[in-house]
Amino acid sequence: MNGAVHTQPHDPVRDPWRPAMRAALEEAERAPGTGDVPVGAVVLAPDGSVIGRGRNEREATGDPTGHAEVLAIREAARAVDEWRLTGCTLVVTLEPCTMCAGAIVLSRLDRVVYGAADEKAGAAGSLWDVVRDRRLNHRPEVIEGVLADECAGLLTRFFRAR
Numbered sequence: 001m002n003g004a005v006h007t008q009p010h011d012p013v014r015d016p017w018r019p020a021m022r023a024a025l026e027e028a029e030r031a032p033g034t035g036d037v038p039v040g041a042v043v044l045a046p047d048g049s050v051i052g053r054g055r056n057e058r059e060a061t062g063d064p065t066g067h068a069e070v071l072a073i074r075e076a077a078r079a080v081d082e083w084r085l086t087g088c089t090l091v092v093t094l095e096p097c098t099m100c101a102g103a104i105v106l107s108r109l110d111r112v113v114y115g116a117a118d119e120k121a122g123a124a125g126s127l128w129d130v131v132r133d134r135r136l137n138h139r140p141e142v143i144e145g146v147l148a149d150e151c152a153g154l155l156t157r158f159f160r161a162r
């Protein structure tokens, strides 16, 4: 057995979320055609099935709230036919901003999983930590850094091409 050099270390916390992050990345990759920053999100039901998808559509729709997370949450809420997404997980390629962190708390999601950190505007641990603020009585679990390099690379390529 050789070739172990290229084997990624086993990560029991992040590995289970990699397939869902790939689905979020697929959503993100659909964004650049509209000039939108490529950020994608999916919402998973408690059984792991995808019940909501979204990508950043701010430019495409002229909607300042058209972030991937908000759109994925709306679609998921329509799918379950209520506003509470208890037991569900939001998976997003970039750390949520304050608006999206607020939407995550309000929708009672159990968990948020993100890829790349956003040091300039992140509200799930970087600049603020809205989702785990102890003053709120609903605090979703946060798992960061899933496929972080791929998620950040997509953004880097987008901004470099502009």
Ligand SMILES: [Zn+2]
Pocket (backbone or CB within 6 Å): 067, 068, 069, 096, 097, 098, 099, 100, 101
């Ligand atoms: Zn946002």
